[in-house]
Amino acid sequence: MGRVWELAKRIYPLNRSISSEDNLKTLEILKEYIGNLNIKHWDIGESFSNWVIPKGWKCKNAWIIDEKNKKYCDFKERNLRLTSYSIPINKTINWSELKDHLHYSKELDKHQYPYTTSYYNKDWGFNVTYEEYKKLKNQNCKVFIDSEFLDNCPMHYGELILKGKTKKEIVITTYICHPSMGNNETSGICVASELARKFFEKKEVYEYSIRFIFIPETIGSIFYLRDNLNYLKKNTVFGLVLTCLGDDSTSFSMPLTYKKNGILDRCLNSLESSGYIFKKYPIEHRGSDERQFAWPTVDLDFTSISKTKYHEFREYHSSSDDLSYIREKSLIESCELIENIINNTSQNIKIKTTTIGEPFLMSLDLGSKIGGLFHNQNQKDMGTDLINVLWYSNGNNDTLDISSLLKLEFIYVLELQKICLNKGLAILSNDI
Numbered sequence: 336m337g338r339v340w341e342l343a344k345r346i347y348p349l350n351r352s353i354s355s356e357d358n359l360k361t362l363e364i365l366k367e368y369i370g371n372l373n374i375k376h377w378d379i380g381e382s383f384s385n386w387v388i389p390k391g392w393k394c395k396n397a398w399i400i401d402e403k404n405k406k407y408c409d410f411k412e413r414n415l416r417l418t419s420y421s422i423p424i425n426k427t428i429n430w431s432e433l434k435d436h437l438h439y440s441k442e443l444d445k446h447q448y449p450y451t452t453s454y455y456n457k458d459w460g461f462n463v464t465y466e467e468y469k470k471l472k473n474q475n476c477k478v479f480i481d482s483e484f485l486d487n488c489p490m491h492y493g494e495l496i497l498k499g500k501t502k503k504e505i506v507i508t509t510y511i512c513h514p515s516m517g518n519n520e521t522s523g524i525c526v527a528s529e530l531a532r533k534f535f536e537k538k539e540v541y542e543y544s545i546r547f548i549f550i551p552e553t554i555g556s557i558f559y560l561r562d563n564l565n566y567l568k569k570n571t572v573f574g575l576v577l578t579c580l581g582d583d584s585t586s587f588s589m590p591l592t593y594k595k596n597g598i599l600d601r602c603l604n605s606l607e608s609s610g611y612i613f614k615k616y617p618i619e620h621r622g623s624d625e626r627q628f629a630w631p632t633v634d635l636d637f638t639s640i641s642k643t644k645y646h647e648f649r650e651y652h653s654s655s656d657d658l659s660y661i662r663e664k665s666l667i668e669s670c671e672l673i674e675n676i677i678n679n680t681s682q683n684i685k686i687k688t689t690t691i692g693e694p695f696l697m698s699l700d701l702g703s704k705i706g707g708l709f710h711n712q713n714q715k716d717m718g719t720d721l722i723n724v725l726w727y728s729n730g731n732n733d734t735l736d737i738s739s740l741l742k743l744e745f746i747y748v749l750e751l752q753k754i755c756l757n758k759g760l761a762i763l764s765n766d767i
């Protein structure tokens with residue numbers, strides 16, 4: 336078992352919510368894992384637009400006991416049993432009142448129960464399977480929730496900025512606001528933390544700075560934009576929300592909230608040359624923090640990236656999205672993809688051909704020695720690829736574009752571009 340899976344097991348059980356003590360605990364674990372993380376907060380009552388930072392929340396225990404003394408919804412077994420931000424309660428309740436506080440879904444399998452929250456409405460609730468709902472029907476039950484709203488627990492978030500050669504930056508964000516769920520919480524945190532750890536440890540200076548953000552979804556990203564909007568608008572090259580990156584899917588998905596022909600769009604097209612498959616969803620299918628970072632007044636080149644997108648798997652926002660639903664192998668594959676995106680966009684260059692007509696490759700020791708083969712499409716060699724790279728190096732196309740146009744791997748096209756520069760066949764064109 337690798338370190339990223341150890342991390343998954345540590346953070347999965349915590350009772351995260353929109354603002355809770357366990358959010359802070361999660362960030363402290365991430366700080367230790369990455370080697371560095373600035374843990375910051377917004378104070379309770381701070382407001383922006385029409386959003387207000389709520390009090391923190393914690394829960395020690397919760398359950399329902401029926402007339403036959405049978406226990407249901409034991410919070411200590413799984414915190415997902417309780418509606419997040421439930422107010423405390425300790426009394427016997429009749430069915431007509433209880434039924435309005437039991438959440439189930441007939442669409443789920445019979446052993447599944449949903450995930451629910453009540454952040455802005457002072458209420459309490461439990462999540463049950465439909466079978467449990469039927470068993471509890473018409474009973475008077477003891478209901479116990481030992482929860483508390485905390486004046487001394489502000490809304491915490493984490494930020495780490497790794498400085499590049501320029502102030503231009505890639506933004507990687509994920510959320511820390513769901514209790515024990517695997518794909519739709521733990522996976523995003525694990526992939527973002529593993530990337531942050533790797534890039535922090537490398538100490539290599541990249542072209543772009545990389546900003547990692549760990550925030551409560553929606554309200555967290557809106558407050559983050561309040562504090563950083565001008566800087567982000569000026570310096571963001573593109574951003575990715577990491578979510579649902581732990582399932583078995585071999586393809587990756589994203590809503591089309593990023594800019595067409597922007598560097599991210601062109602990077603994804605280029606990665607298809609390396610065998611990646613991307614499922615692109617209409618903009619109406621956006622759902623995570625890309626809703627805020629790509630909002631018209633914010634207008635950053637942003638999308639979320641998943642294996643199977645939220646809303647698209649049956650286990651989404653239900654008890655079946657547990658740790659057994661995600662795989663260490665998938666977390667590692669997802670890390671590799673985001674690393675490729677960061678590496679490729681950072682190394683991307685544009686060159687411009689300078690020769691009148693094709694260069695004579697044989698004198699450069701690059702081409703095929705046998706002339707006839709040159710025109711055989713099945714017999715591609717490095718010389719043919721180099722000539723094709725030069726063909727597209729008219730000042731309009733960079734490494735990403737040429738990689739997509741020729742369906743060649745980014746790293747190979749970059750190598751050919753560098754040969755062209757070294758052999759004096761092209762000049763660097765710096766207007767990317």
Ligand SMILES: [Zn+2]
Pocket residue numbers: 513519652
């Ligand atoms: Zn969610």
